[in-house]
Amino acid sequence: MSTNKFSDYINSGYSCKNDYITLGGALLNGEAIPNTHINIPLKTINRHGLIAGATGTGKTKTIQVFSEQLSLAGIPVLMMDIKGDFSGIAVPGTENDFIKKRHQDIVLPYSTQGFPVEFLTLSEEKGVRLRATITEFGPIFFSRILDLNDIQSGVVAVIFKYCDDHKIPLIDLKDFKKVLQYATDQGKKEFEAEYGRISAATTGAILRKIIELEHQGATTFFGELSFDIEDLMRVNQEGLGYINILRLTDIQDKPKLFSTFMLSLLAEVYQKMPEQGDSGRPELVIFIDEAHLIFDQATKALQDQIETIIKLIRSKGIGIYFITQNPTDIPAGVLSQLGLKIQHALRAFTANDRKAIKLTAENYPLSDYYKTAEDLTKLGTGEAFVTALNEKGIPTPLAACLMRSPMSRMDILTNQEIDLLIANSKLVKKYEQAIDNESAYEILTAKIEAAESENEKNSAKKSNKASTKNSDQPSATQKAIIKTVTSATFIRGVFGILSKVLGGSKKK
Template sequence: MPDTNSFIETIKKGYTFKGDAAKIGVGMLDGHPVPEADILLPLKTMNRHGLIAGATGTGKTKTLQILAEVLSDNSVPVLLMDIKGDLSGIAAAGVANDKIKERYQHLNLNYEPAAYPVELLSLSDEPGVRLRATVSEFGPVLLSKILGLNDTQAGLVAMIFKWCDDTRLPLLDLKDFIKVLQYISAEGKAELEKDYGKISTTSTGTILRKVIELQQQGADQFFGEKSFEVDDLMRISDDGRGMISILRVTDLQDRPKLFSTFMLQLLAELYGSSPEEGDMDKPKLVLFIDEAHLIFQEASEALLQQIETIIKLIRSKGIGVFFCTQNPMDVPKDVLGQLGLKVQHALRAFTAADRKVIKQTAENYPETEFYKTDELITQLGIGEALVTMLNEKGIPTPLAHVLLISPRSRMDILTDQEISGIIGSSKLVKKYNQDIDSESAHEMLTAKLEEAAGIAEKEKAEKEAAKAAAQAQKETGRRTKEDKSVIEEMLDSSAARQVGRTAASVITRTLLGALGLGGRSRKKSLW
C-alpha cells in the first residue's frame, strides 16, 4: 500500500509554485481524498495550453467551467466555445446541495455561490454579439487552406486578391468573392490575363464549387461586416474579474467546416494582432474549445499543419488554448504534444479498441508509484480526474488522482429571460449587431458590367440606325432610277411619239395664227 505521508510530500513538492496559483482540488490515494494534498493551478503556465478529456457524463464540462471561474477570479479573460449549450449558467450564481457541501468538506473549503461577468456571442442568428470577419481579413493563404485547394488553385486565389487590391475592389463577403470568380471566368478574363498571367477556367470552376460548399454550411452569416475586434475578448469587468465570453455554437455540430473555419481565423487573428509578451505572470486570454473533435474531423492536412503552427506560436503572445473532448486520440498527436495541462476524466472500456485507447492514453502520462494508471482511468468517479501540468521550468508535475472543486456558478443553462437581460445590457451587441452592406466587389463589378452592357446596347442601336439609314438611302436611289426609266420608256414608245407630234402641230398652228400667217381662208360672199 502506498505511503500517505510520502504521497502528501510528493504532491506538495510537485504542486507548489512561484507566483499566483489557485486551488482546483485535493489529491486522492486509494480512492480517498487527502485534504493535506492540495492541487494548485499555476497561472504563469496557463498559456501552455491544455486538454480536458473523458467519456460522456464524467464531468468534463464542469471542469471547463471551474477553470474559467478560477481564471476570471484572477483577472484573466476567457472565451468558451459552448457546443452543447450548457455553459451559459456561469452568468448566474450556483446553489449548494448535499453533494456539494460534502465535497467542499473534503476540500477544506467553504462553498460560496457566485455569478460571473458574461458576454454572449454568436456566429448565427442566435441571440448574442454577432461575430464576423471579411474575406480580405482571411487572406488568400488561409482561405485556400479552408477550401482545401491545391497549389495551382491557391495561386489563382492569391492572384485574385492581388488584382482586387490593385483595382480597389473590397472583398467583404462570399458574394463578393463569387462575383469576382464569375467575372474573371468570362468578361474580365482578358483583362486579368493581360497583367497577371493565364487563368484556367477549370480552376475557377473548382474554387467556385468549394466556396458554394462552404456557403451551404452557413458561412454567409460569418463573412461580412462589421468585423469583430479580438481586443473585445480581452476585457476586464468593472469588479476586476476577467470577462467570460461564451460563444454559443449549438447549431454548428453538423457543420464542422464552418466551425473549423471560424476557429482557425480567430486563432490567426489573435496571433497576428497580439504583440509578443515574453514571460508573463498570467495569460492575457484563455480559450476553451468544447467538443474539439469538430475542428479536426474534416480538416485537411494543410489545415492541421496550420492549427499546429498557430498552437505552437500563440503561447508567446500570452494566449492559452484548451481542448475539451471525449477521447484524447481525437486531437492530432502533433497538437497533443503541445498541451501542458492534462485533465483526464474516466474512460470506458467496452471493446478491445477502447482498451487499446486507454493503454495508449495511460502511456502519455508521467509514471507514478501511487497508481496503476491504465486501471484507474476506468474507475474514476464523477468530478474526479487524473491531473498533470507544467511547472515554471516546463517540467511535468507528478500525476495526481484529484477530487476537483465544483463550480460556484449555476451548473445549468440560463432562461430565455436571463439571456435577454444580458444581451439587453451589452455594449458589444450595439456595436456589432447592425447589418452593414458596404459597396464592395459585388456591387462595383455589377455596375461595371451594367455600364458595359449599356454602352454595348447603345453602340448596337447606333449601328442599327446607321444601317437603316443606309438602306433607306439605297431604296430612295433605286426608286428614282426606276422613275427615270419609266419616263424614258414612255418617250420611246410609238404612242408617245404620236402625242409629241400632235402637240407640236397644235403649238405651231397657234403661233402662226397669232402672227397672221396662218393658211388661206375662204372669203364669204356678201351677197
C-alpha cells in the same frame, strides 16, 4: 503506502511561488488526502491543455471550475459551447451537503458566485454576432479553407491581387463570387492583359467550393462589422475576467464553418497580439468543446495550419484547451503541444476501448502511487488524473484529483435570463447591425452595367447613322427599277412602240 509521503510528493510537485489557480485536492486509493492541493501556475497556463473523458464524467464542471478560477484571477475566457450547457456560470450556484463535504475533504473554502458573461454567436442565435471579411483571411487562409489545389490557389491569389491593385474591397462571399465570374466573363480581357489567362473550368471549381461553404452557413459569418478580438480581453469593474460563451448548438452539423471560424480567430489573435515573453499570466484562455469537430472534417492543410498556430500562439499569452471524449481525437502533432492534461474516467466496453485506455495511460508520467490504465476506469464523477507544467516548465507528478465544485449554477440559464443578459450587453448593440458597404459586388456590378449601357449607346448611334444614310439613298428595289427604265434597250422599246402608235394614227 504512507499518506505523509504521498502528501509531500504532491505538495512538492504542485507548489507555486507566484500566482496560481487551484483545481482541487489529491486522491489516493479513492480517498481525498487533506491539504494536498492541485495548483496550476498562471505562468504556464498559456502552454495549452486537454480535458478528456467519457460522457457524464464531469468534463463540463471541470471547465466551469477552471473558467471561474481564471476569471477570479482577472483572466478572460472564450468558451466554445457546443452542447449549450455552460450558460449557468453567469449566476450564483446553490450550496448543498454534497458540496460542503467535498470541500471539507479537500480543505478548500466554498462560496457561491456568478461571473461576468458575454454570449457570442456565429449564426442566427441570440448574442454578439461574430463576423470577418474575406480580405482579413487573405489568399492563403482562404484557399486552405476551401481545400484548393495549387492551380486554384493561384487563381485565388490573382483575385486578391486584382482587388488590391484596383482598390476593390473583398468583404463577403458574394464579393468574391462576383470577381471570380468577372475574371472569365466581362473582365476576361482585362485580367488576361494584367495577370494572364484564367481558366473558366478552374473558376467553376472554386465557385463550387464556395457554394459548399455557403451551405454550412458561412454567408452570415463573412461580412462587416468585423469582430475586434480586443473585445474578448475585457474585465469588469470588480476586476473579474469576462467569460465569453460562443453558442454553437446549431453548428454541430457544420464542421467546416466551425473550422473556418477557429482558423480565422486564432490567426487574427496571433497577428494582432504583441509578444508577451515571460509575462507570468495568460491574456486569454480558449476552451474548445467537442474539439474533434475541428479535426474530423478539416482538410490536411487546415489541420497543419491550426497545428502551426497553436505552436506559435502561446508566445502571445494565449492558452488553448481542447475538450473531447478521448485524447486520440486530437492529432498527435497538436497533442504533443499540450502542457496541462486533465483526464476524466474512460469506459472499457470493447476491445478497442481497452486499447485506447492503454494508449491514453502511456501519455501520462509514470507513478508509484497509481496504476494509470487500471485506475482510469475507476475514477468517479468529478475526479480526474492531472499533470501540468510547473513554473520551470517541468511536468508535475501524476495526481488523481477530486475537483472542487463550481461556484456558479451547475445548470443552464432560462431563456428569460439569457434575454436579460443580451439586452444589457454593450457588445450586442455594437455588432448587431450588419453593414453592407460598397465593395467588390457593387463596384463590379456598376462597372458591368456602365459598360453595357455604353455598348447600347454605341449600337444606337450606329443604327441611327445607318437609318439616316438609307433615307437619302434609293432602296434596292428603287435602284433596280431606275436601272431598268434608264437602260438603252428599254428606251429603244418605248420609242418603237410610240412610233407605231403615232404612224397608225396618221393613216387614219
